[in-house]
Amino acid sequence: MGEIGPLTIAVCVKFCPDTAQLKADPQTGAPRLDEAPQRISTFDENALEEAVRLKETHGGRVIAVSLAAQAPPPELGLRVLAMGADERRVIVDTTAGRADALATSRILAAALKRLGRLDLVICGEGSLDAYNRQVGPRVAEELEIPVLSHVTRIEARDGRLLIHRALEDRTVIVTAALPLLLTVGQEINQPRFPTVLQIKGASSKPVTTWGLPDLGFGQDDTAEKMSGVTTLDVSAPARPRLQIPIEGATAAELARELAGKLFEQGLVKIE
Helix, strand or coil: CCCCCCEEEEEECCEEECHHHCCECCCCCCECHHHCCEEECHHHHHHHHHHHHHHHHHCEEEEEEEEECCCCCHHHHHHHHHCCCCEEEEEECCCHHHCCHHHHHHHHHHHHHHCCCCCEEEEECCCCCCCCCCHHHHHHHHHCCCEEEEEEEEEEECCEEEEEEECCCCEEEEEECCCEEEEECHHHCCCCCCCHHHHHHHCCCCEEEECHHHHCCCCCCCHHHHCCCCCCCCCCCCCCCCCCCCCCCCHHHHHHHHHHHHHHCCCCCCC
């Protein structure tokens, strides 16, 4: 790898409900968000891992920046730091859960500007819950820096970054000067699991909490008010169970009965 010197890298990290454990209300179909545990958005873990690897290779520091309706669970905040971030900045706005990509990117960009000169900003391609894939490019637009999306590999060469991008039918390799914003997916790396010592050491790293006024927004501004899109309703479609009994004296008979019922319902086909 060519030398590019110490890097100041910011990573946008979202905390969201674990969709693998999300259940819908049986009466209304609305997601039971309060019952699902929080987690770091999947692709943001990859973004953080890549930032830490670049820091380990070239030196510098990694700053994790988050927008949340309330402070995330302590164990998640510690995990971000234990994975290698040097500090965390959290923007708290009670309406953040109802913010669209426009408001989210404006707020995150304002926070990133407060950090001073950044060499690199890394975002996940999309969030685990919404996955609209807009925030990274919109943040770059607000910061007035170039953006490269769908990044699968990052190298340094002659003072610039060599970026591998996965498109629909090919891989494109480009060189880019800093500052730069990149979006990454799960193909780029395997996020590390922090050790117990790393988690303990993370408790001494700095965490700063900001409100919107700290970033230059008005006292009456909220993430929801800044949004251009309002989500009216989210619900899971009703899918009543057929509740067809399967009877048989042996495992083989049960299997034949089950296969027959599935065939009758058109759920399996014999070709």
